[in-house]
Structure formats: structure tokens, C-alpha cells
Amino acid sequence: MVTGSSRGIGRAVVLRFASEGYAVAVTYRSKREQALETAERARRLGAPDVVVLRLDVSSPESLEEARRVLESRWPHLNVLVNNAGIIHFGGIDETSLEDWERVIRVNLTGVFLATKTFLPMLRRAPWASIVNLASIAGQTGNVVASAAYAASKAGVIGLTRRLAVELAPHGIRVNAVAPSFVETDMVREFIDTPEKRKRVEEMHPLRIIIQPEDVAEAVYFLATPASRAITGHVLSINAGRFTA
Template identity: 85%
Template sequence: MAVQTPILNHARLAAGVEAEREGKPAGYVLVTGASRGIGRAIVLRFAAEGYAVAITYHSKRDQALEVAERARRLGAPETIVLQLDVSSPDSVEKAYHRLEAEWPYLNVLVNNAGVFHVGGIEETTLEDWEHVIRVNLTGVFLVTKTFLPMLKRAPWASIVNLASIAGQTGNVAASAVYAASKAGVIGLTRRLAVELAKYGIRVNAVAPSFVETDMVQMFLDTPEKRKKIEELHPLRMIIQPEDVAEAVYFLATPASRAITGHVLSINAGRFAA
């Protein structure tokens, strides 16, 4: 049974501090979809705290290798790069066996891999619908279910899922299928928080508004468009990947040991407007 580690220092994990003294990783972290954007920022945040990080990519191996090199420079004692299609059971199983052969357990699973989709329901095909749901929602299910044995073996463990403001409100530019997939992630997060509590495994989600990544450049590629997006948010800002990474780090580590089943909105005040 996974048991949460006591906190001796609010700023850094007690387990991590002790591990550094012994020359061991602060913990073991798997981030899906980590070759760029939010996933990359999450990997680097954990690396800076001395965690061993596993970086998965779908097709951009060169970018994943660059993230691994950067993570090592920041302090990750170990990096593993894995090709992974979260929508494929065979691919997920293969990644699991590779990681299980390298690591004793898994402290943190971050389900970040996903695809974006825009357009009205009249333009959305059944193929579009099935692809987005398969990656964004079924992928979270497959990865979580497959890697659960490694999480259960850890002295403390948690899961953080990447949801979206689109899963909380219909008043965003994303398509119906994208909104449905992210609403599903929120529902899955809450149910798993209850189901996995018996193992001491916490499950939370973050729900960002627009984050400045390649995925949403179509909304930010002119000064006029950028200003329009900024004005949607009371803080008059566009969220950066590092903002999301900081929230993920907090929810993933024992600093938030009393929080589970929570969806942390990272939206620069957009809900308050």
C-alpha cells in the first residue's frame, strides 16, 4: 500500500531532501506527451528538484531527447525517453515493461498527452470525435490502469491529469469533442480519487485556460489576436507552461498530501469575470 510521506519542509519534499543526502532520486516521475509545451515544463520542474524523470513522446524523438538533456543539466539523476502512443494498448504495455525494468516504482504519473480540436459539431466528423476521445480520455484510462502496479509499490504516489477550462465551461473556442474529452478527464479524476484512496494514491487534475504552446498558436499569431485572448482574463495575461508545471508539481508531491479529487483551475481569473 502506498503511504504519503510526512512533510518536513514546505518548500521541498522531505523525501527528496533525504534522498539527495544519500545520492538517490527524490522520486520517480512519468510525464506523457513531454517532448514540448506543458509536458516539457513539467519534466523540467521535477528535474530541478532532483527527481528521476521518464519523458514520453509520440513522434518527436529529437525534441524528447533535448528535454532529457535539459533535465539532466537541471539536476535529474536519471532520464528515460520512451516512445508512447497513449491511445494504443500495445504501446502503453510496451512502455510499462520498459520502465518497470528500470525503476523500482513510480511516485508520480502525469497524464499530459493530448490533442486539440476546434470547429463546430457540424464540421466534426465521427473520425474526429473518436480520435480526440481516444487520445484525451481513453489514453488517461489506459496509462493509469497499466502503470498502477508501479504506483502501488511506491512509498508515496499520486496522479495528476491535464484537464482544461473547456471541460468546465462551454464558453471557449475549443470544439464539442475537445470539451467532452476534458470533462471526461475531470469525471475520471474524481472517481479515481475515491477508488485509489485505499492505496494512499492521490488523484488530482489541473484545468488551464489558454496556455502559450504550439497547440494554440492559431489564436496568438498576431498582436490583435494576442490582445483579444489576454482580455478574456482579468489578470490580462496568457498563461505560460511553467505556470501549469508549478501547479502540477504542488498537486503531485506530498506538499498537497491532504488534497485529492480536486481540479485546480489555472485561468488567470477567467471564472471570476
Template identity: 35%
Template sequence: MADGPQDLTGRRALVTGGGVGIGASIARALADAGARVAVTYRTHVPDDDLLSELEQGAGRSPVAVQVDAASEADVEAAVGAVVDEMGGLDILVNNVGGLVTRATLRQLDLATWRRILAVNLDSMFLFSHHALPHLPRHAGGRIITMSSLAAHTGGHPGALAYATAKAGVLGFTRALATELGPEGITVNAVAPGFIEATPFHDTFTTAESKQRTISGIPVGRAGRPEDVAGAVRWLASEAASYVSGEVVNLNGAQHFH
């Protein structure tokens, strides 16, 4: 439920890659705080239960748009459709991204390298570029990006291109925060560590590797999509209005050991 300084009633949010996993949890958290939410997806179509929860939380029907997040034409059209349907946009959550494939430097070819950077970096640039004209100036405009623990550590073997892209997310976030600060638009990043119940780990991480990783997390458990969603909700709210250019690391102290 919406409450206090994290109340987002009347706000309009776009969550890219919001059909499943962390993105779906973020969409729920924003809707629960009162925001009307739009989600984009490519292959992970948001199910009826998610759409129902988003409508129940905000009291307004959600918007779901299929898009290739690395295609400028697709992104421009998707942002336009969302803005037309919701009457504007206040919050952009650049969540879309992924490992795509595990490959070492010896295994990578240029096409795969560019594909991974496109999914994680081009998508963020494109959505930010096309959403920016619609974000309110001096009225709580928010851009939130999704990085990763891999940006700090390099990730597990085969994550070279992904870790490079997620480090790029941090540079983009800090530079854009400086650029948009005078307009009253904040820009922040969230960098999750090991988060269970996501397509990322279901696809690319073995059960044995999951257990080894969890055993090395100082707080004694894996992260949950809801952990990430709570941080995003806070960054989107008035409670974080003086926070910009920052990275919220969500890894159970894993990064520091």
C-alpha cells in the same frame, strides 16, 4: 533545486507528452525537485537541451519513450520499459492530449469524434491502468491529470469534442481519487486556461484570437507553461498529501468572469 516539502528526491515520475510545451515544463519542474523523470512522445521528440536539463536536475539520466498514447499495446510496453529502466514508478502525470482539429457538431464525423476522445481520454485511462500496479501504496503514489478551462466553458467554437473529453477527465479524476484513496494514492487534475508558447495555440489559435483572449484575462497576462508545472510539482509533493479529487484551475480568474 529540491527543497522542503516539495522535495521529490528519489521519486520516479512519468510525464506523458513530455517532449514539448507544458509537458516539457512539467518534466523540468519535477527533475528540478529531484525526481528522475521519464517522458513519452509521439511526434514532438524531446531535444538534447531538455534531456540534459532533466539529467542535471535529478542527477540521473532521463528516459524517453516513443508511444501512440491511444494504443494499449504501445502504452503497456512504454510503462513496462520505464519501470524497468527506473526501477519503479511513484508519479504519473497524464499530460498527453490535444484539440486535434476544430470542428462543430455539423462538421464532426464519428471517426473524428472518437479520435479526439481517444487522444484525451483513452490515453489517460490506459496510462493510469498500466501504471497503477507499479505505484506505491501508502507511500505517496500520485496520479495527476490534465484537463482544461474548456471543460468548464465549452471552449472556443469547434472545440466540442475536446471540451467533452476534458470534462470527462474531471469525472475520471474524482472517481479515481475516491477509488484509490484507501490505498494512499492521490489523484488530482490541473485545468489550464490560455497558456502561451505551446503547440496547441501555435496550431489552432490566430494572433488576433490570442490577443482578444489575453485582453479578457483579469490578471492581465497569458499563462506560461511554468505556471502549470509549478502546480503539478506541488500536487506531486508531500505538501499536497491531503489533496485528492481536486481540480487546480490555472486561468488568471478567466473562468470566473
């Protein structure tokens, strides 16, 4: 189950699991056609079952409906990837209370609500894990995103660590990934010229722009039994940015 998986990082994560023969749930809030395209690609890669769900992670009712659908198809859930989120830019003077509450509601409260909703299905699985999408913005203040976005992602990191301790007795691992700038539709406007692209590349010692597939590989590792001894960890995917 990957929230926000019609495109970008979420799509890459779905396709990574599909390529290994996992049944996958593709969720979307408004991009239905893109979600259906993701689902078709997942089927072609070998996913034995693909469920497409309209989902608003900020709505308990929407989440409960999604769980009912999944429980009618699957006996349990092995992996929950909390990927759905929104980005926000601007200084605190330009950030309204409505902006703040909207970003926190989706990016942080959405992770809490989705985890709480699907926890019964995770507990029924022979093994289970949760991977949350944080961000470099939750680890350092030296980023372009707004204070609301940074606070939401720092909150995801704190929530990840607490849930790792709380759910460990149930055998459920909880980790997070914290990417730097990733080339997705949400941020493509910042690299739409060679000059802008070069500027972003130079932020990172590896001189690359991170791709959704790079993040998907990290998510897959943390989600599956290959990382059975890892929980409460935040894996930074930043092309060396913290070493610069």
C-alpha cells in the same frame, strides 16, 4: 512519468521535477528530437535518471512496452502525469465521427489506459499520485474548442474524481489541473499578431497569457507530498477567467 512531454506543458512539467532531483521519463509520439532536447535539459537540471520513451497513449501495447522499460530501470513510480492530448476545433456540423472518436480515444481513453497500465508501479511506491491534464473546456461551454475536445476534458474531470475515491485506500492521490489558454505550439497561431494576443489577454482579468511553467508549478504541487491532504480536486489555472 509525464506523457506527451516532448514540448509545451509536458516539457515544463518534466523540467520542474528534474530541477528538484527527480528521475523523469520523457515520452513522445512523433517529436523525437524535441523529446531528446527535453531529456538533455532535464539532465542538466539535475535529474539522476532520464528515460526517453516513444509512447502512444491510445495503444495498450505501446503503454505495456513503456511499463516494461520503466520497470527494468525503476522499482516503483511516484508520479504519473497524464498530459498527452490533442486539440480539436470546429462546430458539431464540421466534426465527423472519426474526429470525435480520435479526440476521445487520445484525451480520455488515453488517461484511463495509462493509469491502468502504470498503477502496479504506483502501488509499489511509498507515496504516489496522479495528476491529469483537464481544461477549462471541460468546465464551461464558452470556449473555442470543439464539442469533442470539451467532452473529452469533462470526462477527464469525472474520471479524476472517481479514481480519487477508488485509489484513496491505497494511498494514491488523484487530482487534475484545468488550464485556460496556454501559450504552447498547439495554440500559438491564435496569438501570432499583437491584436490576437491582446484579445486573448483581455479574456483574463489578470491580463496575462498563461505559460507552460505556470501549469507545471500547479502540477508539481498537486503531485508531491506538499499536497498530501488533497485528492479529487480540479485546480483551475485561468488567470481569473471564471470571475470575469
